[in-house]
Amino acid sequence: MKRLIPMILVIAALFSIVTGCSSKSNEAKDKTLVIGIDDKFAPMGFRDENNKIVGFDIDYAKAATEKMGKKVKFQPIDWSTKEAELNSGRIDLIWNGYTITDERKQKVLFTKPYLKNAQVVVTLADSKLTKLDDLTGKVVGLQTLSSAADALNAAPIKKKIKTVTEFSDNVQALTDLKSGRLDAVVIDEVVIDYYMKKEKEAFKIFDESLAPEEYGIGVKKGNDALLEKLQKALDDMNEDGSAAAISKKWFGENKVLN
Structure with a gap:
């Protein structure tokens, strides 16, 4: 029995470490939004001469997710499978010059249009x-x-x-x-x-x-809470001028829809 007690304590400690790490991992995942992009779609989202992902939608997404208290990860995807990537949960948002159409509305939730x-x-x-x-x-x-x-x-x-x-x-x-x-x-x-x-x-x-046509941001069907938080962040950016500043940086004028 005396030999078993130290072994039990070790197992309990290991279990605590594993569950603790798992909890931190899940927490980090919850705080990060994965955005699916076409990384050859200039000037919305593309790679610069240093292979860094840049563009209007990249800056726009960074600013919006910061207002939401989230971190962001940009995930290049095959654009032909974008809705499948979203519905599978591999990405949280489709955000890269994503045109709003009636057909796509059957597959995803859309924010209000933000660009013509x-x-x-x-x-x-x-x-x-x-x-x-x-x-x-x-x-x-x-x-x-x-x-x-x-x-x-x-x-x-x-x-x-x-x-x-x-x-x-x-x-x-x-x-x-x-x-x-x-x-x-x-x-x-x-x-x-x-x-x-x-x-x-x-x-x-x-x-x-x-x-x-008009561009919008695609959210998985059923995730109305995320859509609402994202739309509020976009609306706040229109009000405080940050959306206009990003547009002027990339287009030389404010093209963002209010």
Whole structure:
């Protein structure tokens, strides 16, 4: 019996350490929001020359989660599986130029819209293509399972296009456009505006846009408490001017919706 007592005390101490560590781990997890992003979606969320994840949505998310008293982790994901990542619990939010659509509303909860956007057609600056009808018989690229795909599928011109080539991200699509493998690319206006500032002589945008749209933040269905806290943080940022400051940093003006 005397031999058993020290052994029992050791086991009890080990159990206490393990449960204590587990408790701290769960507590840290509860305080951290994991945000799913496309890390090639400039200027919303992308990697800079030092491979650091930066962008408007990155700064916007950091500021909002700080107001919520949370830490944040940005998790690059395959954008085509974003809703599956959210519903599985591997991420807490979809936040990276995520367009609000009726179809997506069936899968996730959305915050109020925070930024306006549009799907536009871009081609090379010296191209003879200038309007949607000019895409007849042409090869067009876009990001797979994106709102660009939705916009093109809903447009009458889709039936006249020779081939629609899908890419995992916009960078690849624009690369193929510059190399001549594509005639045009359907892309977010916010994104191509950023690249046109960097490569002023490379691209031009059709005057006709395919579809106006708005960005929102996706929350897992049933997590209304998180949605409410997040929306309050965003509303507070509009009131105190911090959202406007982040917008001016990335766009040169305040584009955030009130």
